[in-house]
Amino acid sequence: MLTAFEDTAQRYRRRVYSFARYLLSSREEAEDVTQEVLLRLWRHRQGVDEERLGSWLLRVTRNACYDLLRKRRSESAAGLAPGFDDEAEEEVASAEPDPQSRAEATDFRRRLLVALAEIGEPYKSVVILREVQGLPHREIGETLGIPEVTVRVHLHRGRKRLRELMKEDVPHE
């Protein structure tokens, strides 16, 4: 029994954890949520439809993240502000051939993440699940409990919102 569960946990841990990471922007909180979600899976393992396991896990993850965010909001007075880890400066987009392009690419990515943290729901979840995790629209719809057509609408609006927030990057001729 435990072995089967462990297999499941191993199969889905990355998806759960990375979703939580992007929603919460916090490594520690994402770890806590992942632990909580997988524990819940263990406790409810008899009742979960195996075919829908992936979307169930993501839905539980999302709910746990938003519970945490609500709790966090009531504790913290700070508005959203981007931050940057100096250590991460070393880990730049290594595909870029020269220092100038690398620095620019890193900065773009940094600002994109800030923008992603700023766009609200339901766009944020859809953008993460579709563009970052590569899930099909149908599965996203199951996860969020919305029709597939709505997933597409949210996806496009979310990316449009990102584009508006990144506006200074419109290339000039």
Add this chain to the structure above:
Amino acid sequence: MSAKPIALTVVLFCLAAAGWAQKPESQPGYVPIDELGLFPRDKLEVEINIGPPLLRMIAAGTKQDDPGFSAVMDGLKSIQVQVFPVKGVDTGAVKTKIDRAVHWLEGHGWQSTVKVRDQGQETYVYLKMTGDRIEGLTLLSLDPKDEAVVINIVGRIDPAELGRLGQSLHVPQLKNVPTGKKKPE
């Protein structure tokens, strides 16, 4: 007055030197006041240098408590300030440097908006325009009894709002001026 300069430059992100297409230096409203060499940097009383990422953070962090201030910060790409105490200093030399800066501005398409001279005090305000849009504001001033100041602000500027905010704030007494870590650019 303490002779020790209080450097307040904060540049949070260590970007690669020639890195970034949207860096303030590439903006029309930017003035390289360091390169103009107006004042000796080791003798500055105040030096402020804030770039776009930090300005966004400031805007976000003050949005709830001070939306007017936040809105001004949100539109800005760069703030540079240098304050040089001139008591006991040959103000003739400072005046020459300021005149040179004025010529630089005029040679680079800046429009003079204000020139005031009274009893040795001089104040200049220049704007960098693109069409009807103000992209940069530069203030130069010399008060021989006090200090020389240069301020360059780049970005989406509403001078009315800038003036209103600025005149509602007060420069604290020297001992209360916060010191900060100066990070290399």
Add this chain to the structure above:
Amino acid sequence: MNRPHDALPCEEALDLLEPYLDADLPPGEMDRVRRHLEACSACAAELSLAARIQRELRALPQPDCPPEVIERVRRAGRGEVVPFPARERAPRWRIAAAAALVALAVGGGALGVHIQHVRQQQEQVAQATREARLALAYFGKVTRKAGLDVRDEVLEKRLVVPVARSVSRSLGTADDAEPRKEL
């Protein structure tokens, strides 16, 4: 050939860029957008940005959680009581959170943000905020000293004008009693 009644205004085109990128529009709409983009460089530039954003999102890493998380779940599954690890529950400023997110994306799952480092960043932003206010305060100080109402001078009269007409004393202080001479 463009037919005037078919022309797409920019505002509408900008709304359709994302579905256009995903080829999620009916064929007629795809054509309309394409024709607009061929004729409008501003919207074409926005499309480049939209495409870049999509590329970057798709290139973001999917980090894996540390093995100790799974270990804790495993132990719980075996019936052991496994508390959540003690965290230093400092106020969770989102600046700290977003820093971790950026570390995630730029460095993969390997990088974390230490609480101490996060606190330094919080302090740095607070410091920068004070300095931004100081910058504005100097602006106010100098303009006030010069007897200027910046609103009048800068907004409405963008030329150097004689003092009698231009200098507004509305925000003057006590030491501004002396008349000013304008160049």
